[in-house]
Amino acid sequence: MKTIVRTTVLALAAAATMAVPAKAQDFINVLTGGTSGVYYPMGVAISKIYTDKIQGSRPAVQATKASVENLNLLQQGKGEIAFTLGDSLQFAWTGNEDAGFKTKLDKLRGIGAIYPNFVQVVASKESGIKTLADLKGKRLSVGAPKSGTELNARGILEAAGMSYKDLGKVEYLPFAESVELMKNRQLDATLQSAGLGVASIRDLATSVDIVVVEIPDAVSSKAGYVPAVIPANTYQGQAQPVKTSAILNYLVTRSDLKDDLVYQMTKSLFDNVADLRAAHAAGKDIKLETALEGMPIPLHPGAERYFKEKGIAK
Numbered sequence: 001m002k003t004i005v006r007t008t009v010l011a012l013a014a015a016a017t018m019a020v021p022a023k024a025q026d027f028i029n030v031l032t033g034g035t036s037g038v039y040y041p042m043g044v045a046i047s048k049i050y051t052d053k054i055q056g057s058r059p060a061v062q063a064t065k066a067s068v069e070n071l072n073l074l075q076q077g078k079g080e081i082a083f084t085l086g087d088s089l090q091f092a093w094t095g096n097e098d099a100g101f102k103t104k105l106d107k108l109r110g111i112g113a114i115y116p117n118f119v120q121v122v123a124s125k126e127s128g129i130k131t132l133a134d135l136k137g138k139r140l141s142v143g144a145p146k147s148g149t150e151l152n153a154r155g156i157l158e159a160a161g162m163s164y165k166d167l168g169k170v171e172y173l174p175f176a177e178s179v180e181l182m183k184n185r186q187l188d189a190t191l192q193s194a195g196l197g198v199a200s201i202r203d204l205a206t207s208v209d210i211v212v213v214e215i216p217d218a219v220s221s222k223a224g225y226v227p228a229v230i231p232a233n234t235y236q237g238q239a240q241p242v243k244t245s246a247i248l249n250y251l252v253t254r255s256d257l258k259d260d261l262v263y264q265m266t267k268s269l270f271d272n273v274a275d276l277r278a279a280h281a282a283g284k285d286i287k288l289e290t291a292l293e294g295m296p297i298p299l300h301p302g303a304e305r306y307f308k309e310k311g312i313a314k
Helices: 002-026 039-053 067-075 086-094 148-159 175-183 199-205 217-222 259-270 273-279 281-285 301-309
Strands: 027-031 058-062 081-085 108-124 139-141 169-171 189-194 210-213 226-230 242-254
Touching (some): 027 039, 027 067, 039 081, 039 281, 067 108, 067 242, 081 108, 081 148, 086 108, 086 148, 086 242, 108 199, 108 226, 108 259, 108 281, 108 301, 139 175, 148 217, 148 242, 175 189, 175 199, 199 210, 217 226, 217 242, 242 259, 259 301
Parallel strands (some): 027 058, 027 081, 139 189
Antiparallel strands (some): 081 242, 108 189, 108 210, 108 242
16 A cells, blocks of 8 residues: 555656646747837737647746847746847857847847838937938937847947947937937937837827938948838828838747747747737738748757748758
């Protein structure tokens, strides 16, 4: 009798021990950005997809300072999937300390390219700013310190022959806070790297008269970005198309996640792109056919398996 009881207890203990990693593996923390950007509503959509499509998963959405913080959190094992700008991802993989990465983040693995971010420089009309050169001596918000947006700000200004020293004042603020300061006339302009139609700039445009500042093609190319266009009427009061720069966004995971889970994460995303497009207008550019475009880090084996099934990866 004692032997039977002891065997049963040991079996139950073993089963309990085995159950813990399985549950932990099912927890999917989605690292996004500020709530007024595009990453956050996209992250909420991803969380819902995972809840519906990955049986037993427990998704959660975390608002962050976006790209740089997301990548560092992934390296530390504090997230399962993250949004990031392509240039930030490249800096993380090589370990660029100036960009916010003290060492190479070797645990990062790719899931896929999604939509492009557009560098959007928006000034109040009363500031008199019409060109990048007009930013000299003015008050500009460049995004949170060492965020993906702030890296873009440095890149654009440098390509235009300027630096922060040329500005009257530099504020390191997330999108929503930047907009509030502009409404209160405490800022002249904000640079925001985000999908088109980002909520923060839409909010600003309904409160004050704005000017969307052109980034010439030559500046975009010199900064290493892709010349792009913000279509007319993307924001209230913006009657004409405006040249700007674009940088691809990526979804990234960790090397230590199980292949099967990442396969399911990748499959459920790209099999349900319509749900992402419904979450935000920027989602219209998410396509399976371009999911591996420019990927600067190795794919996770689970993601690679999905793309091979679809004939996208060799």
